Amino acid sequence: MHDDDQLLWQAADAVLDRLLDLPAVERDAALAAMALAPELHAVVARLLAAHGRHRGPLDGAPLGAGLAGRRIGDWTLEEVIGRGGMAVVYRASRGEGAQRQVAALKLLTLGAMVSGGVRRFRREQAILARLRHPHIAQLLEAGVLEDGTPWLAMSLVDGEPIDLWCRAHGLDLRERVRLLFDVCSAVAHAHRNLIIHRDIKPSNVLVDGDGHVRLLDFGIAHLLEAADGTPTGTQAMVLTPQFAAPEQFLRAPASTAMDVYGLGALLYHLVVGRPPRPSGLPDEPVTAPSRVLIAATAAGTDGTGFRRGLRGDLDAIVLKALDPDPERRYASPGDLASDLSAWLDRRPVQARAAGPGYRLRCFARRHRVAVAANVALLLSLGGGVAATLWQAAEARREAARATAAKDFLVDLLQSPDPASRGGRIVDTAQVLRLGATRVREQFAAQPALRTELLQVIGRAQWHLGDLESAEAALDAALQSAVDREQRGISHLILGEIHQQQGRFDDSLAQQQAAIAELTGLRSAQARRSLVYAHLYRGQVTAHLGDATAALPMFDLAEALEAALPQRDPRRRMHLLVHRGQSLLALHRPGEALEVLEDALALVPEPGIADLPLLTTLAQANARLDRPALAETYYRRVVDTMRAAYPPDNPALATPLNNLGSHIADRGRGREAEPLLREALELRRRAGGEGEGGGRLAPALTNYAVLLAALGRENEAVPMLEEASAAADAAFGPVDFRSLMVRSYLAQVHGQRGDAPATDAVAGELQARILELGEMSGWPPALAGTLRRLALAQLLLGRTDDALAELDRLDLLARATGRPLSAPDLAQSLALRLYALALQERRDGAGTARLARELAQLGEEHRFARATAVLALGSQRQPGDPDAAPERMLAEVAQSFPEGELPAHYRLMVSRLASVRR
Template identity: 30%
Template sequence: MNAEQWKKVQTLFKEIVDLEPDQRTLRLESVKTEDPLLYDELYSLLSADSQETSLLDGFAIERVDLSDLVPMDGVQVGPYRVAEKIGTGGMGNVYLAHRVQGGFEQTVALKLTKYGMGTPRAIEHFEAERSILASLQHPNIARLIDGGITDEGRPWFAMEYVQGENLISWCDRLSLPVKKRLKLFLKVCEAVQYAHKNLIVHRDLKPANIMVTGEDTDPQVRLLDFGIAQILEGPDDPGSERRAMTRAYASPEQRDGRPTSTSSDIYSLGVILHQLLSGCHPDPKFRSEGCLPSPVDRELEAICGMALTEDPERRFESASEMSDEIRSWLNERPVSVYSKAPLYRAGKWLKRNRAASFIGIFSIISIIILVFIYTMELKSETERAQSEADRATRIASVLGSSLLSIDPMQNQGQELTALGMVDMSSAYINTELKEDPRTRAELLILMADVYANLIALEKADSISALAVGLWKESQQDTTSFTYINMLADRSIILDKAGKYDEAMDVMQQALSLANENLEPGSLEFASVYLDYTYHLDVNQDYARADSVLRLVEPIYENNAEEAGQTYDDFVFYMGTNYRRLGEYELAEEYLFRSLELSRARYPGIHEKIASTLNHISSLYQNMGRYEDAISYAIDAHEMRLEIFGPGHLNTIAAHSNTARAYGGAGRLEESAETYRDVLTIFREEYGNENFYIAGILQSYGNVYLRMEEYAQAEEIMREALDHSERLLPADHIRQAYPLKGLAEALRGQQRCDEAMPFAERAYTLRSNQLPGDHPELMTTRYTLGRCLWDLDRQDEAETHLRDALAFFRDNPERFESQIRELEALGL
């Protein structure tokens, strides 16, 4: 049957369907006489229509798909020529088509109503569908490109053609672990939430409508086919309520023909999530034959269960609420739909803060061990040995009670903190070891290091000061390595607390004592100077750090085996400092050597490995190798998540580095989203009054500079500068980061007169403290020069801009846009 014949069938069907039975019989007899073929087709359609069906199903003729009878291949629809049929949607068929008009090539997914569906209701639905899709602009939703009505009255629209693999098939093919599956599923939830916020329900969510595109290492999720979506505030279409769905993924209210809402999509998401995790549909009657579901984590099962509740009112209120629970599971936080019991929440805290818990417990155990060793050293003095052994037993007993306090049953669900555990240990030391200042001082400096690692910097400062004071007041040997090392530790703590001048004074004392009392070629001597490089790194004095590292290099290279882990640290510091100096080939050599050493010493996962991975990522960002940088940053972040949980400062640092790598690669939305996550986690764990916030904000603001959203960048940079000015000395070189960023944000808004003071301050700080060809100094000179140029001060600007351009030309991959801009100025 051809299209012309089908039009005759349509016309006759509409003429006859409403006739009285006797009149219908007479008219059919006349058709049979005129055209027996048409009679047979018409009779079968009228018979199907007379079957006992709900009015909601519409006319039988509307269910006929004549695509197989009337081929579409080669037919032109609007500016597109159909290539082949690739699918069938709720109200129409989908074809692969190519643009043949308009002067450019384009491949689309072309959607048409089926033959016989050019009714006013169908046309109205398709026009609404076009309107809906045109309003949806989201990176995870396939976009509408074009649309119209054919000469035959058939609505059509062209959608972005997405080549990929459905979500579940893609995950199964790569045997993707649960966490990576969930991260992809979160993108689906984000797209659905976006549609819901725009008052649009998808109503046919299923794996076939969720495609994964791109490389296996960098997947992108795209939602397809909003062909049965409805505008919530618009009129309900009862005809589509029954037809337009896939029963295996439809909510109970859809299958029963009841009104639907966003909650129907939540149900479908629950089905997809369960299938994604278990490998099988949650309802046995919809499973493929022989499908045996894999076990699903109990907390994730609870999330699925909440979404799959029969009563729509008891499901998640939104896709974002469902996402929040999934993120809680990923971040090892309590999943509220699973349990709200205090014991469960305490257990989640311990798991999430395994490193912090370990620090607290380890500090207690370390005290016991140190006191035990101290006691054993006195065993030659029988009476005193007995007394000290009793003391060790007493310490073990009291600290054993401290360990019991970690038990959630003892805490009755009260929030546990590593800081509380360390406070308890410190209080015990100060109370029980009052008469033993030497042991007390040694243990307090250990506690100070723990406090510093927990970002309790004021306590770390006061405890380390107390330790040094006790040692001196009790007239212990101030020329010993123990005391010198104590001073070096205190200097590092002061640096972390932002007390740089005091840190330098204490480090100078340590260096002076080391030079006077330690063997210059000894490992003890080298370790003090290695600690000194930390101070130099914090203050960005990389040239002096290089000199110090070269000083101790022969000591470590000649005593590598004896130095053990400290030798590994030395190699790592060499790599990081070469990176800071811009010596990227040497940095790569040392960092990969460090990685090899750490993996040999610590098979499996370890912070030393994660730290090196993170610095390799930073190196590759410096070198412009951003995709490599992303890979190493993600590896470092995932390893630290496994070791520490999400709230530890080291994990946050790797997470932030991942955001920075995304930004370098031009993946700015991902970068901004990751920085937002970093800020949220950091503020939850450490509050807002912390120097590290300034660095995160400054990096976050840089993303908006890259997006050319200068007002938003200005707001973030001002907040970063406020933190820096309150928490750092005025001449600290790290002040230059937000100063330069704020200058760029203001310049982007043509406010160069306001930008100049900030650009000048950044230039002064960096020119006084960095080598003349340092990349950060050169980019600052570029910013300052552009401000001067825009203020018609070209003579002053040219010196800065010509020097910057020469540097940029030596690094064209990183500074391509700046080179083009400066050359356009005639420089």
């Protein structure tokens, strides 16, 4: 068969598949209504006629026919709201009154069940279960009937296809483009979950009465990590020819480029009124949208009036998305959305060559009023000059300051360095330190300019990791500040520097001072800075252990940001990231991930300034049993930082520590060891004395805990002693972070079997905890400290002492009125069950049931799960082969499928075996 014939038959096969989704009585009319090429129409007509002559014994009415009133799970079926050859969709409801919930419940037909539809249907279930996005119809429930018919219930979207909605509501060109942003966001969310939709078209995008967009029908979507491993090319081709990418006809592997094409085709349809390839043939050339409307205008059929707006940039954007070569399309839905945003703002777009003439025209369009005003001023220079004298004088003052700043920076970059052979300073940190010194000397008589330059230099030093120099520059800026705005901004930056130093109390004081100075000021810069002051105040409050109190601070920051005259997507993204971090601290990872994905939609291609977003996404995915995706994000942060910073920059320590800790938690300790060691070395080189201990202590602790997990307890102990001293110096001896380090030291002493050392640390900790409670109350983070003390006692075989610590933990929760978080509760219950097992106390079926439930917990609770497996093993009779220590170790190891079992579990198994002999 020639290539042209193959393409023709593939296109016909795809059209036939769509027709067979319709009831038989509607298929001929639907075919007649399609704008197909004559040869394609003829082939489809022959195939459709042949299908009608050869009906199989199971082809017939859908299984769901006539089921109104029947209950499926908790759902009661109502009227049919959709029907095709592959499925029937009912309106369904469950609950009553205020609890009533309505859904679209989808059942397969008999024909679909015998033609591979079940596999597609189950894939749709799996895909929808992964997606949680405001612009994607959500899966509510799924199941299988007694006769084997699969079903799924989705949120019911009471709306109409996006093209009809645009037409009915008379949307103009810019409004239609804005509507596509929500579709791009939904598709980008699917891509981040490794899902390709492959069938983006108007009927799969509904808009409800409030104008909210929902993406539907993931029935032919492709899972990039599908478990069955079936190659895309071996599957039956299912697509919509007029909207499908050309490579889909060739059964190319699924790619995000297919969905970029689909988005371009949808946009084409919205602005032109027809698909880009009306015939449905893959090699049909795509005509620029404006040229289609030129022809329609000439024929008197263009009712949109969009031709002028399409010509130029929007034409280029649409054609780039629809390029036949996937490599020349936009790299992602986010890139397409960014170019559409540029078009809306009359900025240059990626899709066009960016010559100076083109950029000048964009500027003129973007500032049409200002350009016109300047032209008018030039034409009437003789009049109205007096009215502008004050503004001109102010502008000259601003220009003089800007010129002075520019000249200073140029001179600084050309400064000779006597120690360097070339006579130029090549070390950026050295340039900035020299600059700060010169600013103090050169601009002593210009305090406003002096302050501005010191703020710029100090912020640059902070980003380079030279925190000591940055603090000195900002202290000097604060001293020379001439007004509330300059003082407020100096406090703001100082607070950020203190936070980076781990001085959270000092950081909080600086942010509160910034808020006091900036509140009530009306300049744009002051209002923006006030948003960040409230944002960082919330962030520091969360770091200090009170994420609940931080959330209303973020609410205030978001409200202030929403009132700014110019909205900045990146600023909005930062607000969402910090809210997501607090939700994670409150053990609400599902909510956190939704917030973070909204943030990612605002910055589809994060840069180095956006790495906190990727880090927090990694943390959320790790907590939601998505370790591989979490590791991908962590590695991306590390790779980006390595590319941007010299290898000895201390800024690399945190991302290395995050990646290493994640890998270690997965049981891959030997792989994590060099990462955590490098992070520690960077912290040591940055200085661990005094304030630097706030950063050194966590690096020491994480590395020491890893060494203990690898069975290297003797190396871990001196590191934890050093970490404890650093934490005490940086935070104070009764800070929860200092207590946490000491509790790890107690646990490792218990693992070594050193009872006197364990008792000494435990006694000291109890005294500190009492002092903390008297001073400021007990923070939620203290739960981990008490839990580790209980584990230390269990490792020594002291069950009564361990149970006393766990009782103290329960008392703490009741005394503070704050229940334990889910991970803390799970781990404390598991330790209690293990302690009872060591005492050979079996408290009946309830204890066994609780152990079984804990042993089945998800990834976030793997330590509790592993401990519960031991407690469950103790229920077995001594002669049972499954009660053997080797068997119990193997079961515990299943909680760490990627690597080694932490060393203390071997000791726990040994203790359990010894009491059962």
